[in-house]
Amino acid sequence: QVQLVESGGGLVQAGGSLRLSCAASGRRFSSYAMGWFRQAPGKERDFVSAISRTGSNTYYSDSVKGRFTISRDNAKNTVYLQMKSLKPEDTAVYYCAAVVRVVVPTTPGNYDYWGQGTQVTVSS
Numbered sequence: 001q002v003q004l005v006e007s008g009g010g011l012v013q014a015g016g017s018l019r020l021s022c023a024a025s026g027r028r029f030s031s032y033a034m035g036w037f038r039q040a041p042g043k044e045r046d047f048v049s050a051i052s053r054t055g056s057n058t059y060y061s062d063s064v065k066g067r068f069t070i071s072r073d074n075a076k077n078t079v080y081l082q083m084k085s086l087k088p089e090d091t092a093v094y095y096c097a098a099v100v101r102v103v104v105p106t107t108p109g110n111y112d113y114w115g116q117g118t119q120v121t122v123s124s
Helices: none
Strands: 002-007 010-013 018-026 033-039 045-051 058-060 068-073 078-083 092-099 118-123
Touching (some): 033 068, 045 092
Antiparallel strands (some): 045 058, 092 118
């Protein structure tokens, strides 16, 4: 089992940057594929990005491709989401998620563990 805690959210102006972190506790962090999802008020939880267990494979939604970068440091049990060129439509609660799986899923239902989320607000 793994516990996930997100940090790094906040208020930023359009065009700005933020880096989200997700710290995992528990054993064998390197066994987990990790994902980032976001949920705006009144909307479903959407896929943002995901990374394989070793970090060799990364995946992005079309809406963030080229602006966001996912990475992980297995020695620190942490996954990151670097967000640049932020837009007001990026405003949401961002969640990290984990699953023990070789094939990295991009749908929320395929993840077993979730953090509590961190708010990202982008002002225009």
